[in-house]
Amino acid sequence: MFEDTASGKNARRPGLKRALRRLKPGDVLVVWKLDRLGRSVRDLITLVSELQARGVNFRSLTDSIDTSTAAGRFFFHVMSALVEMERELIVERTRAGLVAAREQGRIGGRRRVMTxxxxxxxxxxxxxxxxxxxxxxxxxxxxxxxxxxxxxx
Known part of the structure:
Protein backbone atom coordinates (compact mmCIF):
# COMPACT_ATOMS: atom_id res chain seq x y z
CA MET A 1 0.00 0.00 0.00
CA PHE A 2 1.28 3.44 -0.96
CA GLU A 3 -0.12 6.74 0.25
CA ASP A 4 0.26 10.41 -0.63
CA THR A 5 -1.26 13.30 1.27
CA ALA A 6 -0.87 15.76 -1.62
CA SER A 7 -3.76 16.61 -3.88
CA GLY A 8 -4.19 15.18 -7.35
CA LYS A 9 -3.10 18.52 -8.73
CA ASN A 10 0.36 18.22 -7.20
CA ALA A 11 2.87 16.53 -9.51
CA ARG A 12 5.38 15.59 -6.77
CA ARG A 13 3.86 12.57 -5.13
CA PRO A 14 6.46 10.07 -3.92
CA GLY A 15 3.91 7.42 -2.90
CA LEU A 16 2.39 7.30 -6.37
CA LYS A 17 5.83 7.26 -8.00
CA ARG A 18 6.91 4.30 -5.83
CA ALA A 19 3.69 2.44 -6.60
CA LEU A 20 4.02 3.00 -10.35
CA ARG A 21 7.61 1.71 -10.32
CA ARG A 22 6.58 -1.51 -8.56
CA LEU A 23 3.57 -2.37 -10.74
CA LYS A 24 4.00 -5.32 -13.06
CA PRO A 25 1.76 -7.05 -15.63
CA GLY A 26 -1.38 -8.43 -14.01
CA ASP A 27 -1.33 -5.90 -11.16
CA VAL A 28 -4.13 -3.43 -10.50
CA LEU A 29 -3.52 0.16 -9.38
CA VAL A 30 -6.32 0.94 -6.92
CA VAL A 31 -7.11 4.51 -5.87
CA TRP A 32 -9.77 5.77 -3.51
CA LYS A 33 -11.12 8.38 -5.90
CA LEU A 34 -10.32 9.38 -9.47
CA ASP A 35 -9.54 13.00 -8.59
CA ARG A 36 -6.88 11.80 -6.13
CA LEU A 37 -4.86 10.43 -9.04
CA GLY A 38 -4.89 13.57 -11.16
CA ARG A 39 -7.05 16.49 -12.19
CA SER A 40 -6.21 16.80 -15.86
CA VAL A 41 -8.06 14.50 -18.26
CA ARG A 42 -4.96 14.35 -20.42
CA ASP A 43 -2.76 13.27 -17.49
CA LEU A 44 -5.27 10.67 -16.28
CA ILE A 45 -5.76 9.20 -19.73
CA THR A 46 -2.00 9.16 -20.34
CA LEU A 47 -1.35 7.42 -17.03
CA VAL A 48 -4.07 4.81 -17.51
CA SER A 49 -2.95 4.23 -21.12
CA GLU A 50 0.63 3.69 -19.93
CA LEU A 51 -0.63 1.27 -17.28
CA GLN A 52 -2.65 -0.66 -19.87
CA ALA A 53 0.39 -0.83 -22.18
CA ARG A 54 2.31 -2.42 -19.27
CA GLY A 55 -0.51 -4.90 -18.66
CA VAL A 56 -1.64 -3.13 -15.48
CA ASN A 57 -5.30 -2.35 -14.85
CA PHE A 58 -6.72 0.57 -12.93
CA ARG A 59 -9.53 0.64 -10.39
CA SER A 60 -11.11 3.60 -8.60
CA LEU A 61 -13.12 2.46 -5.59
CA THR A 62 -15.58 5.33 -5.13
CA ASP A 63 -16.06 5.98 -8.85
CA SER A 64 -16.64 2.30 -9.73
CA ILE A 65 -14.10 2.36 -12.54
CA ASP A 66 -12.34 -0.86 -13.52
CA THR A 67 -10.30 -0.68 -16.72
CA SER A 68 -10.12 -4.44 -17.03
CA THR A 69 -13.51 -4.24 -18.79
CA ALA A 70 -14.59 -2.35 -21.93
CA ALA A 71 -17.38 -0.68 -19.98
CA GLY A 72 -14.89 0.32 -17.29
CA ARG A 73 -12.56 1.89 -19.85
CA PHE A 74 -15.47 3.85 -21.36
CA PHE A 75 -16.66 4.95 -17.93
CA PHE A 76 -13.12 6.01 -17.05
CA HIS A 77 -12.98 8.39 -20.01
CA VAL A 78 -16.39 9.87 -19.20
CA MET A 79 -15.55 10.30 -15.50
CA SER A 80 -12.20 11.87 -16.34
CA ALA A 81 -13.91 14.50 -18.48
CA LEU A 82 -16.43 15.22 -15.72
CA VAL A 83 -13.68 15.61 -13.12
CA GLU A 84 -11.88 18.14 -15.28
CA MET A 85 -15.11 20.02 -16.00
CA GLU A 86 -15.90 20.19 -12.27
CA ARG A 87 -12.43 21.54 -11.54
CA GLU A 88 -12.81 24.20 -14.24
CA LEU A 89 -16.21 25.20 -12.83
CA ILE A 90 -14.69 25.60 -9.37
CA VAL A 91 -11.93 27.80 -10.81
CA GLU A 92 -14.50 29.91 -12.69
CA ARG A 93 -16.67 30.34 -9.59
CA THR A 94 -13.65 31.25 -7.49
CA ARG A 95 -12.52 33.87 -9.99
CA ALA A 96 -16.04 35.29 -10.24
CA GLY A 97 -16.24 35.46 -6.45
CA LEU A 98 -12.92 37.30 -6.24
CA VAL A 99 -14.04 39.79 -8.89
CA ALA A 100 -17.34 40.38 -7.07
CA ALA A 101 -15.51 40.86 -3.77
CA ARG A 102 -13.11 43.37 -5.37
CA GLU A 103 -16.05 45.28 -6.83
CA GLN A 104 -17.46 45.54 -3.31
CA GLY A 105 -14.16 46.92 -2.06
CA ARG A 106 -12.89 43.77 -0.38
CA ILE A 107 -9.44 42.46 -1.12
CA GLY A 108 -8.11 39.01 -0.41
CA GLY A 109 -5.22 37.96 1.74
CA ARG A 110 -4.52 38.49 5.36
CA ARG A 111 -4.29 41.86 7.03
CA ARG A 112 -0.90 43.52 7.15
CA VAL A 113 0.82 43.30 10.50
CA MET A 114 3.43 45.90 9.65
CA THR A 115 1.21 48.94 9.19
Missing amino acids: TEVVERCRRMLGTGATRQQIADVIGVDVKTIYKYLPAT
Whole structure:
Protein backbone atom coordinates (compact mmCIF):
# COMPACT_ATOMS: atom_id res chain seq x y z
CA MET A 1 0.00 0.00 0.00
CA PHE A 2 1.28 3.44 -0.96
CA GLU A 3 -0.12 6.74 0.25
CA ASP A 4 0.26 10.41 -0.63
CA THR A 5 -1.26 13.30 1.27
CA ALA A 6 -0.87 15.76 -1.62
CA SER A 7 -3.76 16.61 -3.88
CA GLY A 8 -4.19 15.18 -7.35
CA LYS A 9 -3.10 18.52 -8.73
CA ASN A 10 0.36 18.22 -7.20
CA ALA A 11 2.87 16.53 -9.51
CA ARG A 12 5.38 15.59 -6.77
CA ARG A 13 3.86 12.57 -5.13
CA PRO A 14 6.46 10.07 -3.92
CA GLY A 15 3.91 7.42 -2.90
CA LEU A 16 2.39 7.30 -6.37
CA LYS A 17 5.83 7.26 -8.00
CA ARG A 18 6.91 4.30 -5.83
CA ALA A 19 3.69 2.44 -6.60
CA LEU A 20 4.02 3.00 -10.35
CA ARG A 21 7.61 1.71 -10.32
CA ARG A 22 6.58 -1.51 -8.56
CA LEU A 23 3.57 -2.37 -10.74
CA LYS A 24 4.00 -5.32 -13.06
CA PRO A 25 1.76 -7.05 -15.63
CA GLY A 26 -1.38 -8.43 -14.01
CA ASP A 27 -1.33 -5.90 -11.16
CA VAL A 28 -4.13 -3.43 -10.50
CA LEU A 29 -3.52 0.16 -9.38
CA VAL A 30 -6.32 0.94 -6.92
CA VAL A 31 -7.11 4.51 -5.87
CA TRP A 32 -9.77 5.77 -3.51
CA LYS A 33 -11.12 8.38 -5.90
CA LEU A 34 -10.32 9.38 -9.47
CA ASP A 35 -9.54 13.00 -8.59
CA ARG A 36 -6.88 11.80 -6.13
CA LEU A 37 -4.86 10.43 -9.04
CA GLY A 38 -4.89 13.57 -11.16
CA ARG A 39 -7.05 16.49 -12.19
CA SER A 40 -6.21 16.80 -15.86
CA VAL A 41 -8.06 14.50 -18.26
CA ARG A 42 -4.96 14.35 -20.42
CA ASP A 43 -2.76 13.27 -17.49
CA LEU A 44 -5.27 10.67 -16.28
CA ILE A 45 -5.76 9.20 -19.73
CA THR A 46 -2.00 9.16 -20.34
CA LEU A 47 -1.35 7.42 -17.03
CA VAL A 48 -4.07 4.81 -17.51
CA SER A 49 -2.95 4.23 -21.12
CA GLU A 50 0.63 3.69 -19.93
CA LEU A 51 -0.63 1.27 -17.28
CA GLN A 52 -2.65 -0.66 -19.87
CA ALA A 53 0.39 -0.83 -22.18
CA ARG A 54 2.31 -2.42 -19.27
CA GLY A 55 -0.51 -4.90 -18.66
CA VAL A 56 -1.64 -3.13 -15.48
CA ASN A 57 -5.30 -2.35 -14.85
CA PHE A 58 -6.72 0.57 -12.93
CA ARG A 59 -9.53 0.64 -10.39
CA SER A 60 -11.11 3.60 -8.60
CA LEU A 61 -13.12 2.46 -5.59
CA THR A 62 -15.58 5.33 -5.13
CA ASP A 63 -16.06 5.98 -8.85
CA SER A 64 -16.64 2.30 -9.73
CA ILE A 65 -14.10 2.36 -12.54
CA ASP A 66 -12.34 -0.86 -13.52
CA THR A 67 -10.30 -0.68 -16.72
CA SER A 68 -10.12 -4.44 -17.03
CA THR A 69 -13.51 -4.24 -18.79
CA ALA A 70 -14.59 -2.35 -21.93
CA ALA A 71 -17.38 -0.68 -19.98
CA GLY A 72 -14.89 0.32 -17.29
CA ARG A 73 -12.56 1.89 -19.85
CA PHE A 74 -15.47 3.85 -21.36
CA PHE A 75 -16.66 4.95 -17.93
CA PHE A 76 -13.12 6.01 -17.05
CA HIS A 77 -12.98 8.39 -20.01
CA VAL A 78 -16.39 9.87 -19.20
CA MET A 79 -15.55 10.30 -15.50
CA SER A 80 -12.20 11.87 -16.34
CA ALA A 81 -13.91 14.50 -18.48
CA LEU A 82 -16.43 15.22 -15.72
CA VAL A 83 -13.68 15.61 -13.12
CA GLU A 84 -11.88 18.14 -15.28
CA MET A 85 -15.11 20.02 -16.00
CA GLU A 86 -15.90 20.19 -12.27
CA ARG A 87 -12.43 21.54 -11.54
CA GLU A 88 -12.81 24.20 -14.24
CA LEU A 89 -16.21 25.20 -12.83
CA ILE A 90 -14.69 25.60 -9.37
CA VAL A 91 -11.93 27.80 -10.81
CA GLU A 92 -14.50 29.91 -12.69
CA ARG A 93 -16.67 30.34 -9.59
CA THR A 94 -13.65 31.25 -7.49
CA ARG A 95 -12.52 33.87 -9.99
CA ALA A 96 -16.04 35.29 -10.24
CA GLY A 97 -16.24 35.46 -6.45
CA LEU A 98 -12.92 37.30 -6.24
CA VAL A 99 -14.04 39.79 -8.89
CA ALA A 100 -17.34 40.38 -7.07
CA ALA A 101 -15.51 40.86 -3.77
CA ARG A 102 -13.11 43.37 -5.37
CA GLU A 103 -16.05 45.28 -6.83
CA GLN A 104 -17.46 45.54 -3.31
CA GLY A 105 -14.16 46.92 -2.06
CA ARG A 106 -12.89 43.77 -0.38
CA ILE A 107 -9.44 42.46 -1.12
CA GLY A 108 -8.11 39.01 -0.41
CA GLY A 109 -5.22 37.96 1.74
CA ARG A 110 -4.52 38.49 5.36
CA ARG A 111 -4.29 41.86 7.03
CA ARG A 112 -0.90 43.52 7.15
CA VAL A 113 0.82 43.30 10.50
CA MET A 114 3.43 45.90 9.65
CA THR A 115 1.21 48.94 9.19
CA THR A 116 2.71 52.44 9.15
CA GLU A 117 1.83 52.80 12.83
CA VAL A 118 3.48 49.50 13.78
CA VAL A 119 6.65 50.35 11.84
CA GLU A 120 6.80 53.71 13.63
CA ARG A 121 6.35 51.93 16.98
CA CYS A 122 9.22 49.60 16.03
CA ARG A 123 11.43 52.63 15.23
CA ARG A 124 10.67 54.12 18.64
CA MET A 125 11.46 50.80 20.37
CA LEU A 126 14.73 50.55 18.44
CA GLY A 127 15.54 54.14 19.45
CA THR A 128 15.06 53.28 23.13
CA GLY A 129 17.59 50.44 22.91
CA ALA A 130 15.45 47.39 22.14
CA THR A 131 17.04 44.79 19.89
CA ARG A 132 15.40 43.79 16.64
CA GLN A 133 14.75 40.33 18.12
CA GLN A 134 13.00 41.88 21.14
CA ILE A 135 10.92 44.06 18.81
CA ALA A 136 10.00 41.02 16.71
CA ASP A 137 8.93 39.13 19.84
CA VAL A 138 6.74 42.02 21.00
CA ILE A 139 5.13 42.59 17.59
CA GLY A 140 4.74 38.86 16.93
CA VAL A 141 6.70 38.63 13.68
CA ASP A 142 9.95 37.04 12.59
CA VAL A 143 13.10 39.08 13.14
CA LYS A 144 13.64 39.06 9.35
CA THR A 145 10.46 41.10 9.00
CA ILE A 146 11.86 43.72 11.38
CA TYR A 147 15.10 43.84 9.38
CA LYS A 148 13.06 44.30 6.21
CA TYR A 149 11.44 47.45 7.60
CA LEU A 150 14.34 48.59 9.80
CA PRO A 151 17.55 47.48 8.08
CA ALA A 152 20.81 47.55 10.02
CA THR A 153 22.83 50.63 9.06
